[in-house]
Amino acid sequence: MKIAIDAMGGDFAPEAIVEGTLLAGEALPADVELILVGQEDVIQALLHVPAFSTSVVEVIHAPEIIAMAEHPTKALTQKTRSSIAIGFHLLKEGKVDAFCSAGNTGAMMVGSMFSVKPLEGILRPTIASFYPKQDGGHGVILDVGANADCKPEVLDQFAELGSVYAKSVLNIANPRVGLVNIGEEEQKGNLISQQAHQLLKVNKKINFIGNIEGRDLFTDKADVLICDGFTGNIILKMSESFYDIFHRRGIEDSFLSEFNYEAIGGSPILGVNGNVVIGHGISSPLAVKNMISLAVKMVESKVLTKIKQALENKSV
Structure with a gap:
């Protein structure tokens, strides 16, 4: 299982996001791989703090950042190399099983709508x-x-x-x-x-x-x-x-x-063709850890498949 996390999204990013990801990595099973998406040099500098283990995460470079106050549609269109855009690309291509961000909520909704797209039949x-x-x-x-x-x-x-x-x-x-x-x-x-x-x-x-x-x-x-x-x-x-x-x-x-x-850490977007979790803008490391744990539960429970079955009137 692979979970991508937007390292640059949130009021206290990237420090709180990186720390929360490392906390999650230490608590989750070994078969869960965590991928931080964001500015690689910034993330690596935080990962090399002695108190942290660097073996639990992978880093994928995304040079651009969508700020909390930016217009969602314009930002995603103009910043195709942002951490949110690349996170959704990974999810769409099936390279990760879930994508989490405490960043711009509007951009996360737009990304869900136009990248992974709504499931067939979703209003x-x-x-x-x-x-x-x-x-x-x-x-x-x-x-x-x-x-x-x-x-x-x-x-x-x-x-x-x-x-x-x-x-x-x-x-x-x-x-x-x-x-x-x-x-x-x-x-x-x-x-x-x-x-x-x-x-x-x-x-x-x-x-x-x-x-x-x-x-x-x-x-x-x-x-x-x-x-x-x-x-x-x-x-x-x-x-x-x-x-x-x-x-x-x-x-x-x-x-x-x-x-x-x-305590919960994040909220899922339901009805889109991927596991997407939005965190609170003020997310602390503990909130980030729990946001990631929620994403893992969604993947483990196969909730996306079950929603598809329900929309097709199959037994769930």
């Missing part, structure tokens, strides 16, 4: 994320930022993608799907939510249990939460703030610690 690729439950388990929420506006049929497809992901990566046999809404009743919500509800309740590929209110997000009512990217991103960022607020106030709790972005 809109989506960014998914884990969320903690009070009972100690985890669920999946999508979309968390890729699609601010979604048609009902797109939300319906998100439910299928999220169900396959929960089965494959979280090992939940029959994931319960809930539609994030302002009330439990079927007729609640805006027109999009009402129409999506009607599609979800007759979708035989999923285990739809109805609407989920904000107060029930972190309970064990559902395993997959469906919403548009506008709502999902607000939920995600608000959830991350829980940990920050209570940590600053000196309050430590095992459940609250699950809201620390470092």
Whole structure:
């Protein structure tokens, strides 16, 4: 298995990315090969710090960098030798099994759309994320930022993608799907939510249990939460703030610690023809390590193959 990591993406790149990659390399099985993509001289200088082992990673040179604030489409078009562009090239050519970056999220979405491309039948690729439950388990929420506006049929497809992901990566046999809404009743919500509800309740590929209110997000009512990217991103960022607020106030709790972005490390883009994981822009070495571990789980679980099978109406 080979995992490519964008060494130049993120607020604290390349130092945090290189350190996190080395931490992952020391923890992962020997058959997992890690490839850092970026400016070779800069990466090699960091790899030769005495505290680090240099045997766990390979370096592929990419002289250009796409900055966090750059326009995604222009940057990828103009910077064909950037770490993100070359990372996607490796993934498209099958030279790596997954590509991770804590860099420009827009560029990662554009790269996913136009390099590895959406799977046949996908209406809109989506960014998914884990969320903690009070009972100690985890669920999946999508979309968390890729699609601010979604048609009902797109939300319906998100439910299928999220169900396959929960089965494959979280090992939940029959994931319960809930539609994030302002009330439990079927007729609640805006027109999009009402129409999506009607599609979800007759979708035989999923285990739809109805609407989920904000107060029930972190309970064990559902395993997959469906919403548009506008709502999902607000939920995600608000959830991350829980940990920050209570940590600053000196309050430590095992459940609250699950809201620390470092615990998960990254979010997969589902619905594209490759394993792609996006990390937080402020990723620390620990977050990078966990981002890479998530990519490894995705490859091991064969979630991409299972999504393709689901789209073809085959057994998953």
